[in-house]
Amino acid sequence: MVLTLSKMVVSFCFTVLPEIIRLIVLAIFVSWKSYRLVRSNYKYMAMINKKSSKFICRKNPDSEFQECAICLSEFVEGEKGRELECKHLFHRHCVEKWLQEYKATCPLCRCSIVSEESLAEYRRVKNEQNDSIIEKELALILLSVLHGGSCRHGF
Ligand SMILES: [Zn+2]
Ligand SMILES: [Zn+2]
Known part of the structure; x- marks a missing residue:
């Protein structure tokens, strides 16, 4: 009984514990990366906002700009638009x-x-987020931990 217990402690220290530590480190890394992405997004949108203004499309037959030069569709009343510093108008998205x-x-x-x-x-920063090797590894470890959990349950 004592032997089994010490064996369990040893196996915990050598197999489960390092996995848990790795999991925590990876989780911190992933959240740090998401934080960077959110912050970079926020910073970039703030720069765009500084050089442009948002508007809601209204029918204005006198306006020089009747369509969005990016998607080549006409502005429809109520659509969200963005006016750049140079006075050019586009759909916001x-x-x-x-x-x-x-x-x-x-x-x-x-x-x-x-x-x-x-x-x-x-x-x-955005591309860094896209190559999700770290996230895949995290998922694999999570799976192995869950799998290990069910095995111990079988004992
Ligand atoms: Zn458009
Ligand atoms: Zn322009």
Whole structure:
């Protein structure tokens, strides 16, 4: 009985404990990465907000801009739009996607909205998040811990 207990303690220290520590370290790493992504997103959107303003599309036959130059669809009343510093108008989601994934400049006049470095930095953090090797490893460890748990239950 004592032997079984000490064996259990030894096996706990040498097999379960390192797994738990690894799990905790990975969990901290993953949350730190998500925090960085959220912060980078927030910072980048703040820069876009500084150089543009949001608006809701209203029918205005006198307006020079009747359609969004990114998706080439006409502005429909009530749609969310964004006006860049250069006075060019786009759908909000179209121009945000453009500035986040393609270029740091206005699609029409190519004036700079955010700096190239900010775009590069934003995309770097985003891509880091996409290669989810760490997350996969975390899932594998979680699985093995769960599996180990059910085995011990069988004893
Ligand atoms: Zn559009
Ligand atoms: Zn422009």
